[in-house]
Amino acid sequence: MSKYPVSPQEVDISAVRAQGAGGQNxxxxxxxxxxxxxxxxxxxxxxxxxxxxxxxxxRLSKDGVLIIKAQQYRTQEQNRQDALQRLQQLVDSVSHEQKARRASKPSYGARQRRMDSKSLRGKVKSLRGPVRD
Known part of the structure; x- marks a missing residue:
């Protein structure tokens, strides 16, 4: 269940002809x-x-009108449900509050492991040079 449900009375729904293949239908x-x-x-x-x-x-116009076109299904009722569901998903996505990020520092062990891997990588690269007698 959504925290902020969109009322069907607040939306204007109109039926139009779908685009694309489908022949006579x-x-x-x-x-x-x-x-x-x-x-x-x-x-x-x-x-x-x-x-x-x-x-x-x-899908958002300059006037603040959100326009969703649903034409995935063959029936008008399924497309109506799809459009309402997509609108609700959009409202739900913006209603989710993002947690504030707290800055953290790497631990001493993590810094040591990083430096060890860097020095190991440097040793591997130094062995790639020309062979000296």
Whole structure:
């Protein structure tokens, strides 16, 4: 269950014709779905809205409208579910709080192992030179 569920009333869903191969069915049936989600008008918390608007995503317009096109499935209902699920996954991805990184230092043993491996590597390379008598 999502922490911030998107209400179906907040999205504008329209059926369009799908692209690509599919023959006669693609030419006459509108099974693809265009989902439009206006981020600023949604009931999501402000910090989630800000993160969504800050995304560098080609599906996000300059007006703050997220447009998702779903045309993977043959039926309109499956494409509608797919589009809603992809929108929810996007909201869930920005709602996850990143932990602040704490700077740390390598331990004494780790520094010793690093220096030992470097000196060993230097010895191997010194043996590659020309042979001296």
């Amino acid at each position: 693609v030419n006459k049936v509108s099974s693809a779905i265009h989902l439009r989600f206006v981020i600023r008008d949604s009931t999501l918390p402000e910090h989630i809205k800000e993160r969504l608007l800050a995304l560098q995503d080609q």
